[in-house]
Amino acid sequence: MAIEVDGKVLETDEEGYLVNLKDWVPAVADEMAKEDDLVLTEEHWEIINFLREYYDEYQIAPAVRVLTKAVGKRMGKEKGNSKYLYSLFPYGPGKQACRFAGLPKPTGCI
């Protein structure tokens, strides 16, 4: 599979995740969101950027449970809960947000 962003064709796996993490640019997230009928807001970007920072530091995409806890710690309890995160990423804050962020599928998501 592939996704076209800014005139460039980027390779994705069978679940739509980027094959090469280095291919990622913010427009990838916008394009993937469009395909999922979503428009990314500042609130979405807060989570996407957080995931990318997490990956930078630990070399893994966090499981959704871990993401929820970490968001709660960083951004407060009103955001660190699955209701809020699912309202942003209806296909699952772990899987969908990680895909938008150009990361692999979360480790520990089943």
Added chain:
Amino acid sequence: MSEEIKNFLYLNRRAPYGTIYAWESLEVVLIGAAFDQKVSLAFVDDGVFQIVKGQKTEQIGMKNFSPTYSALGDYDVNQLYVERESLEERGLTVDDLMHLTWEDEDEDWAEKDSIRVVSRAEMAEIITQQDVVFSF
């Protein structure tokens, strides 16, 4: 899966690179941590090299996955036993290891050490107390 909480120990015996065991073990730990079991890790023999700090892997063309051990605390895996004799036999001390911690949500995210250095005899005792031991 049964509701009963079991004690799982992941026993790591091999050096981090050269074989896939160390990385596979870490992945299984992270995946298994989703199942609400009591998980601990043990590092013995060359396994102690897995958590040595300052790992550099550019020259061997492998991904340096040592930063991922720092994520274990986020996954509620905060019992890491390291065998003292294995460290000593390799000229290592606890100061050569990464400072791995976890944050206790119940105590306002107080940072606590995850690593506990134990003797060979204590390690044997820890292993016998487990319900399940995975050896990598």
